[in-house]
Amino acid sequence: DVVLTQTPVSLLISLGGQASISCRSSQSLVHSNGNTYLHWYLQKPGQSPQLLIYQVSNRFSGIPDRFSGSGSGTDFTLKISRVEPEDLGVYYCLQRTHNPPWTFGGGTKLELK
Amino acid sequence: EVQLVESGGGLVQPGRSLKLSCAASGFTFSNYGMHWIRQAPTKGLEWVASISPSGGSTYYRDSVKGRFTISRDNAKSTLYLQMDSLRSEDTATYYCAKDPTPWGQGTLVTVSS
Numbered sequence: 130d131v132v133l134t135q136t137p138v139s140l141l142i143s144l145g146g147q148a149s150i151s152c153r154s155s156q157s158l159v160h161s162n163g164n165t166y167l168h169w170y171l172q173k174p175g176q177s178p179q180l181l182i183y184q185v186s187n188r189f190s191g192i193p194d195r196f197s198g199s200g201s202g203t204d205f206t207l208k209i210s211r212v213e214p215e216d217l218g219v220y221y222c223l224q225r226t227h228n229p230p231w232t233f234g235g236g237t238k239l240e241l242k
Numbered sequence: 243e244v245q246l247v248e249s250g251g252g253l254v255q256p257g258r259s260l261k262l263s264c265a266a267s268g269f270t271f272s273n274y275g276m277h278w279i280r281q282a283p284t285k286g287l288e289w290v291a292s293i294s295p296s297g298g299s300t301y302y303r304d305s306v307k308g309r310f311t312i313s314r315d316n317a318k319s320t321l322y323l324q325m326d327s328l329r330s331e332d333t334a335t336y337y338c339a340k341d342p343t344p345w346g347q348g349t350l351v352t353v354s355s
Contacts, residue, residue: 229302
């Protein structure tokens with residue numbers, strides 16, 4: 130199975146600051162159809178995960194442009210600029226290129242400094 | 243609005259059974275593969291099972307194979323998860339999900355004597 134390694138485990142960021150989260154895969158996430166099915170989710174306290182970014186770099190509907198995704202192959206990054214209080218929670222990367230099973234990163238908790 | 247609403251969770255003794263339901267609305271349910279994902283208390287996300295749009299193909303994580311059964315009723319736009327021979331390690335919030343979004347709000351399953 131694919132293993133996704135997310136770093137860091139936690140982030141302390143000041144309001145208005147920038148955060149960067151890495152997600153590294155144990156194998157390439159490029160599907161045979163050429164797409165890369167690497168998504169990013171945010172789980173706010175007490176809520177279910179919500180989709181932020183799909184297929185590496187596409188912001189989902191309603192997601193502000195403060196969120197951006199990049200990467201290719203096995204290395205992916207989520208960046209959050211101008212951090213706001215509503216951005217706090219746990220961020221997860223998910224791959225479904227090689228499925229089943231879906232595999233998730235271990236999560237990154239974003240907290241305010 | 244696309245919506246998924248889980249039900250059926252609760253407290254159950256080890257070795258007993260429980261059946262979860264997920265009512266879908268706002269999209270053509272029969273066109274989409276559906277999934278169950280779980281989250282143990284204070285832990286990360288773990289894919290459990292998936293089912294194809296017709297229900298003809300199902301997939302499970304190794305730890306639930308032979309104990310859990312995913313199914314769907316496209317006429318009722320409802321997804322199910324039959325959980326038999328439950329273990330304490332199955333204790334988690336169970337989310338149903340349409341790929342890649344949305345996820346339901348989750349239903350808590352607690353396996354304890």
